[in-house]
């Protein structure tokens with residue numbers, strides 16, 4: 151599939167959806183939100199790295215979009231009359247990945263960031279056209295690896311997988327150079343004085359060089375958090391951008407609340423690592439967790455949610471407004487708080503397992519991991535739904551999937567459709583009452599030993615990929631005594647808060663806590679982090695949206 155446009159080849163045939171031509175009536179409606187001005191050939195309308203990204207509709211003339219890198223430019227596309235500039239960072243407020251330059255003098259309509267928000271929130275028809283084009287354009291940039299960073303990594307380093315996932319799940323395009331496969335890579339490393347031991351390396355806009363950076367350093371370098379005001383008191387801070395947090399953000403922001411969402415790594419949470427969610431309402435053929443999260447992320451931004459890539463490390467709850475402290479030490483005040491921090495994967499009790507995390511041991515089975523182990527044997531540990539999904543998904547690319555279950559069989563809670571597929575698949579072998587007892591390798595996992603607890607027999611196999619899918623623990627340690635938790639560390643809410651718990655927590659109000667409210671008035675908990683939650687995408691989304699109606703009530707008190 152290709153296109154006849156000048157610029158990068160497109161992976162999709164729907165050129166008219168990626169680069170739609172607006173009708174004169176639609177252009178008139180856009181003009182009401184901005185200003186029309188003349189532009190001259192050679193004029194740069196937008197520079198790569200600009201933090202405030204205006205939106206342009208070409209009336210006459212031509213505007214080219216290029217990706218500059220050093221002295222070179224890659225032509226991405228050329229916009230003619232009736233077409234418009236922009237992609238998803240129009241809504242996120244993040245830095246521009248590209249340069250826009252006038253190549254034929256003419257006229258454009260220009261809208262700044264706020265005017266653009268006004269347009270997409272009030273004009274449903276244009277909102278749909280623009281939103282679709284922005285998302286499809288970002289997909290094309292991701293596919294072509296056209297971004298403002300070059301990423302040098304190695305298939306055998308855990309840091310490489312982490313950064314790939316972070317960039318991919320944040321929808322940020324990058325060019326990737328693999329140290330093992332690319333013969334020119336040494337020249338590039340030499341020119342930036344980088345030694346092989348400092349891999350993975352990220353080069354932002356050809357300037358800043360980050361050696362094995364943390365997710366936070368990458369977010370700072372790419373300016374993910376730059377446009378967000380961290381000083382004023384918010385109506386609502388949502389902590390965690392999994393399905394429950396994203397749903398709260400969409401409902402909260404669309405209902406007029408001033409919402410800030412914090413996410414430690416990338417939007418989507420656990421669901422973002424799911425290869426295919428087949429039981430979410432409205433997607434009969436399934437949807438990947440990443441697609442679902444990506445859409446929700448854009449939707450939350452469309453309604454004006456600010457999203458900060460940062461970790462909440464403390465809730466200061468002895469005063470109002472409450473204060474959420476970030477890892478950087480920054481403190482942000484808020485009238486209400488919604489905790490949507492989900493849960494974390496349980497690890498196998500093996501001493502050297504962490505050495506192979508990301509280099510043979512994985513906690514999610516997405517397209518990225520499937521690519522790494524295509525044509526090889528893999529192990530999936532666990533007997534629940536996520537393990538079942540991973541096994542079925544990986545069986546499409548792996549030569550064989552061994553499913554190791556500690557108990558006598560698959561969990562009673564596993565969906566029937568998954569059980570049937572596992573039983574029928576010739577490439578999946580179920581090994582009940584079996585546990586991994588040893589893992590070995592140098593840089594990469596090379597072999598695995600497992601033991602059958604009934605026979606006591608141990609077997610060693612040369613397998614380099616283990617998918618650990620054995621459940622999760624709640625992310626509540628950072629709350630540090632502010633809120634009542636159950637004996638497993640999950641947050642108690644609403645009817646779960648018995649009179650004695652409320653007395654112990656010094657609940658100050660005459661009313662009982664609302665549904666989904668914690669032992670602290672105006673602080674809510676939704677999704678997997680909540681005691682007694684169902685641990686499904688739909689229930690997390692449902693709770694996230696319901697909680698907003700109680701947030702409104704708490705704000706009025």
Ligand SMILES: Cc1cc2nc3c(=O)[nH]c(=O)nc-3n(C[C@H](O)[C@H](O)[C@H](O)COP(=O)(O)OP(=O)(O)OC[C@H]3O[C@@H](n4cnc5c(N)ncnc54)[C@H](O)[C@@H]3O)c2cc1C
Nearest residue numbers: 390392393394414419420421424462492677678685686687
């Ligand atoms: C591999 C896999 C497959 C699954 N498949 C399905 C399926 O097919 N169907 C289904 O219904 N369910 C499925 N689930 C379950 C479903 O994904 C979860 O129930 C759902 O994601 C819970 O959403 P949540 O928003 O409550 O929490 P999470 O998805 O866990 O999100 C929590 C978010 O909070 C962030 N966070 C944590 N602590 C902090 C902090 N201190 N500061 C800032 N951010 C923080 C995390 O980074 C994370 O992004 C699957 C789960 C997994 C792991």
